[in-house]
Amino acid sequence: xxxxxxxxxxxxxxxxxxxxxxxxxxxxxxxxxxxxxxxxxxxxxxxxxxxxxxxxxxxxxxxxxxxxxxxxxxxxxxxxxxxxxxxxxxxxxxxxxxxxxxxxxxxxxxxxxxxxxxxxxxxxxxxxxxxxxxxxxxxxxxxxxxxxxxxxxxxxxxxxxxxxxxxxxxxxxxxxxxxxxxxxxxxxxxxxxxxxxxxxxxxxxxxxxxxxxxxxxxxxxxxxxxxxxxxxxxxxxxxxxxxxxxxxxxxxxxxxxxxxxxxxxxxxxxxxxxxxxxxxxxxxxxxxxxxxxxxxxxxxxxxxxxxxxxxxxxxxxxxxxxxx
Amino acid sequence: xxxxxxxxxxxxxxxxxxxxxxxxxxxxxxxxxxxxxxxxxxxxxxxxxxxxxxxxxxxxxxxxxxxxxxxxxxxxxxxxxxxxxxxxxxxxxxxxxxxxxxxxxxxxxxxxxxxxxxxxxxxxxxxxxxxxxxxxxxxxxxxxxxxxxxxxxxxxxxx
Numbered sequence: 001x002x003x004x005x006x007x008x009x010x011x012x013x014x015x016x017x018x019x020x021x022x023x024x025x026x027x028x029x030x031x032x033x034x035x036x037x038x039x040x041x042x043x044x045x046x047x048x049x050x051x052x053x054x055x056x057x058x059x060x061x062x063x064x065x066x067x068x069x070x071x072x073x074x075x076x077x078x079x080x081x082x083x084x085x086x087x088x089x090x091x092x093x094x095x096x097x098x099x100x101x102x103x104x105x106x107x108x109x110x111x112x113x114x115x116x117x118x119x120x121x122x123x124x125x126x127x128x129x130x131x132x133x134x135x136x137x138x139x140x141x142x143x144x145x146x147x148x149x150x151x152x153x154x155x156x157x158x159x160x161x162x163x164x165x166x167x168x169x170x171x172x173x174x175x176x177x178x179x180x181x182x183x184x185x186x187x188x189x190x191x192x193x194x195x196x197x198x199x200x201x202x203x204x205x206x207x208x209x210x211x212x213x214x215x216x217x218x219x220x221x222x223x224x225x226x227x228x229x230x231x232x233x234x235x236x237x238x239x240x241x242x243x244x245x246x247x248x249x250x251x252x253x254x255x256x257x258x259x260x261x262x263x264x265x266x267x268x269x270x271x272x273x274x275x276x277x278x279x280x281x282x283x284x285x286x287x288x289x290x291x292x293x294x295x296x297x298x299x300x301x302x303x304x305x306x307x308x309x310x311x312x313x314x315x316x317x318x319x320x321x322x323x324x
Numbered sequence: 325x326x327x328x329x330x331x332x333x334x335x336x337x338x339x340x341x342x343x344x345x346x347x348x349x350x351x352x353x354x355x356x357x358x359x360x361x362x363x364x365x366x367x368x369x370x371x372x373x374x375x376x377x378x379x380x381x382x383x384x385x386x387x388x389x390x391x392x393x394x395x396x397x398x399x400x401x402x403x404x405x406x407x408x409x410x411x412x413x414x415x416x417x418x419x420x421x422x423x424x425x426x427x428x429x430x431x432x433x434x435x436x437x438x439x440x441x442x443x444x445x446x447x448x449x450x451x452x453x454x455x456x457x458x459x460x461x462x463x464x465x466x467x468x469x470x471x472x473x474x475x476x477x478x479x480x481x482x483x
Contacts, residue, residue: 006325006343006389028387035346035385036366048343050390076379100455101433103367105379106386235454 001039005047012213015051016181020209022047027211029072029111032103037116040123042132052108056213059083065219071110071177071212075165076101078109087220090244093227094168100236110212112165113176113192117203117266119147119159130156131200145302147238150309152266157200158302160263161193162238167262168227169215170270171244177214180207189215193267222256223248224323229262230315239263241312243319249283259291264299264312271295274316283324285317292316329391331355332401341388348372348383350391351398359399359428370456373429374398380436382455399428402435411435414473415466417482422460430456434470438477444470 007022009015019025025047028034037043056070059081067083078084079095095104121127121139128137140148140158148158166189174189193204206212225246231237242262248255257278259271274295281287292313299309327350328337338354346365351357351374360383361371367382374383375397383396403409411434414420421427430453437444437452444452449470450463458466475482 001344004343006387008389008392028390031385031387031390032367032382035387038344039365048387050387052390074379100370101436101452102370102373102380102382102455106367106381235451 002041002044004038004045006050007047008050008053010053012054012056012179012211015049015054015211016179016209018047018049019211020181022049025049027051029108029114030074030103030106032099032107033111033115041125042123051211056110062216067217069109069215069217071108071214073109075099075104075107075109075112078165079104088168088172088217088225090168090171090225090227090246091165091217094164094229094242094244097227097229097239097242098164109165109215112163113189113212113215114204114206115163117157117159117161117193117196117200120144122159131159131196131203134199134201141302144304146304147240148302148305149266150264150299150301150305150312151261151269151296152195153300153302154196154198154200154266156198157196158266159196159200160238160265161267163268164227164229164239164242164262166193166268167242167260168244169217170268171225171246171258171260172217172221173258175216175218176212177216178206178210179213180210182209184213186216189268190270196266221246221248221258225258226319226323228315228319230311231263241308241315243312243315245316245319245323247283247320247323249324252282254278254281254283254287259295259316261295261312261316264308271316273297278320283320285321288317288320289313325389327388327392329393330395331357332397338388343387343389345388346384347374347376347386347388347391347396350388351383351396357398357400361425361428363425368455368457369426370429370433370453371426373432373456375432375436380432399431402431409435410476411438411469411473414469414476418465418469418472420461420465420469422458426456426458426460430458430466434466434473437470438474442478443474 026045028048056072060068079092127139169189229242244260246258261269274291277291277294363369363371367385372383
């Protein structure tokens with residue numbers, strides 16, 4: 001690990017001052033991704049601004065029926081919160097399906113959004129990686145590609161966004177609140193992460209001097225909701241495919257649908273094409289399958305991940321069938 | 325930098341700490357507490373699990389500066405040689421230790437599980453210990469030990 005300076009911020013203004021004043025500084029939350037990547041010499045900040053003591057760890061109920069989640073709330077506290085468990089069960093299910101107990105105790109909500117989109121080649125400094133070393137190439141394309149994305153990949157990068165939480169947040173139309181010394185702005189979660197394109201090293205729309213202060217959830221969608229994660233083992237593994245779904249059926253017809261996918265996309269993947277196909281359609285297996293196929297029509301596989309296209313289709317159908 | 329925090333109920337100070345040191349390094353190399361083990365240094369294996377403000381974390385991923393004025397409890401703080409914690413006693417009784425490298429982290433993780441869930445089922449034990457890797461035992465004896473420890477903690481005798 002390289003030498004760096006450590007600054008502890010006690011309030012948001014101090015954190016914003018530190019990130020603006022110090023060149024090449026990064027915010028430190030739970031550290032479960034950043035500290036690991038610093039040790040691997042992949043992240044190289046000159047200054048680390050510790051924000052874990054900022055007063056941003058509450059879940060606040062909003063007058064419109066939504067909730068505001070502080071960015072420094074720990075993942076385990078989010079998953080255990082009674083309001084989240086009762087009104088946004090897919091959020092609790094998604095969080096509990098990720099990482100291990102120790103890591104969920106450390107990791108924060110804001111940090112979950114900011115974890116790097118990554119694959120094994122990103123960690124391997126003997127391999128080419130456009131994300132780690134822009135312009136160096138991509139060892140995954142032409143390499144071992146079983147874990148990689150089938151939606152949203154470019155010729156530069158096919159790494160998947162690893163978050164479970166963000167898949168649920170994408171389905172729920174979450175809004176990310178960003179603050180800087182220039183003011184506050186609100187970005188829909190679905191627009192927060194970027195597609196890799198030619199610049200896979202730039203993963204989000206967050207500016208260098210901006211801090212995630214909160215994630216807001218609008219009132220929960222009607223009907224039932226669920227997060228289902230398919231992976232190689234029952235615990236402590238990234239998703240091969242995951243599905244966040246909220247479905248309401250009236251008189252046999254889909255009256256409300258939210259669908260997002262994990263494990264298959266280069267960002268948390270809101271399945272808008274499937275939603276369009278489903279809304280107003282009969283709540284039958286045929287509709288579910290047609291909607292899944294509509295979403296996956298543009299999927300492009302690499303040599304080892306073609307199975308994800310079929311697995312995503314089957315998982316979408318199984319989840320929706322189980323909810324209707 | 326100087327880092328001052330409470331470890332196993334005692335206020336401790338470490339001086340000349342480099343910013344890149346982890347809580348694990350400070351515990352082991354500066355405070356003479358080698359119970360928590362240094363294995364993967366990536367938060368993958370759980371060998372370094374300690375309580376930070378009463379919550380189990382991977383000490384290898386906690387930057388030293390982050391523990392200022394906070395409270396840490398390590399495996400050394402769970403029992404004494406004269407009076408082992410029920411989890412430690414159960415690991416001995418059930419032969420849940422082989423090379424022993426993962427054991428301190430498993431003891432802390434199992435201790436936390438039993439506090440939260442006094443009567444855990446097999447699946448709950450497996451899930452709670454998912455972040456603690458053991459390459460020797462195959463986990464069966466460890467799961468036995470957690471059942472035994474839970475029974476001891478409930479005040480039940482075990483055979």
